[in-house]
Amino acid sequence: MASGNSFYITTPIFYVNDAPHIGHAYTEVAADVVARWHRQAGDDTWSLTGTDEHGEKILRTATANGTTPKKWADKLVTEAWKPLLETINIANDDFIRTTDERHESSVQLFLQRLYDDGYIYSGEYEALYCVGCEEFKPQSEIVNGTGPFEGQKVCAIHSKPLELLKEKNYFFRMSDFTERLLALYEERPDFVQPESARNEVIQFVRQGLSDLSISRSSFDWGVKVPWDDSHVVYVWFDALLNYITAVGYGQDESNFDRRWPATHIVGKDILRFHAVIWPAMLMAAGLEVPKQVFGHGWLLVGGEKMSKSKLTGIAPTEITDTFGSDAFRYYFLRAIAFGQDGSFSWEDLSARYQAELANGFGNLASRVIAMVTKYFDGVVPAPAEYTDVDLAIQAVVQKAAEDADRSINALAIHDALASIWTIVDELNGYITDSEPWALAKDPANAARLGTVLYTALDGLRALAVLLSPVLPQATDKLWEALGAAATLGALVDQPLREAGRFEQLPEGSTVSALQALFPRIEPAVA
């Protein structure tokens, strides 16, 4: 099946301590749709997701819960993160955990290589430390003191003075890569996208990079530094490496060569790690940099960035329990321009579900299949002479399929959906204008009636194929109802880039009853 080009796509790995919310799910769904699209188009596709399980925070919560960090992570992976993938119907090819042996050993290999090549040195990390937090504070949590602490730097959480402490750390010579990174952004404008994200990254790197502290010795929950086991690897350095350790770096070179480099889908909050630190790490190791790093936007709820602390965090199941996973997948990818921030509201979700999925696509399938059943006993009629209006529909389908593929390649997922939806809209208009119910009243119009319904049916066939990456459940039902599974084979085996070609649904196939693809949802429930 995999004939074409290698396509490797990743999501960020989830920090297991978080609670899954629709922001995580959004990233997953976007990557999944793109992966499914490429897979069904015949590309040699691999999609990866997973969990990030090291670091001091996890050690602490595990201890607080009276267990070990590994057991704590196991529990969260099993009870929270893998279920999330089920909830939104993700078809990932692999799931890596940073506690996997394959990951840890390859991280050490990578680190040793950088050390041997002189990219890592021992230094002193000096920073402000909060006794209350028991940790070094990032700039964002350091504020100027007031009252008795006037003139001192204090912890934003405890409002108490910070101590300047030193700790022996290993440092990565990231500063060596400033120029090479800038050259990369310049030579490959697509490396960081969208444009706004690219600009921010460039602006940041132009200020100059300093070396990165990549080890910690104050706790031990992490990958051991191979030449000094009193240190563990800084979580980000560890986590980023999942993208190569999962596909065989250092262990299965042929697979690694087959998959790497990857397209990384990330939230814009972690863009810098992926667009600056990560390529610098790869350069140091003599490996190819990623194919692309795409930073998508925030989900805004009530005009604000969604967050747990503001109680705007929404669990994916809150949506899927009512609307289903297909609607979840469709809504976020259709309503939000991928790459920009987008507003979420229950009203908008509900309205789009009703207008686009139920009344638009679902009802279209319903009315066409009902008419074929009523007027042709469910047997797919043969088309006769095509008129201009029929040919116009064929052209719409062809164009939509081509446009959608182009958009997916550019990660403009919302544009792809808009293109595909022109088929839904045009088909609904075509049916109303052609009035098959009127044609059916006179046997003399049988040929014309057959042509109209065949055109509508083959349009549905194209829709099922084109929408299967986004709406896997609904399109499967439709595929069955069209009788296509029996004649054309499984939906996921239908070549996506051929979907726009007309007359694929064999005449003589038998359609069967179709339950509502997207049943109306009573407002009282929602």
Next chain:
RNA sequence: GGCAGGGUAGCUCAGUUGGUGAGAGCGCACGACUCAUAAUCGUGAGGUCGCGGGUUCGAAUCCCGCUCCUGCUACCA
């Protein structure tokens, strides 16, 4: 503070290099139709294009000032 992006119909957003009366979807009103999930199709109402100046024959689109919002300004995943 610096840098970047943005403020366009009730809502969410498009608006190429300035030029036919400013657009889409949803919502709303009216009409048509009845195959369909009380669905569909058509028509229409509705906008000081953040504010104030300026350039121009002509600006939402260029320039200046102001105002409001958002992001970035490194080691939090």
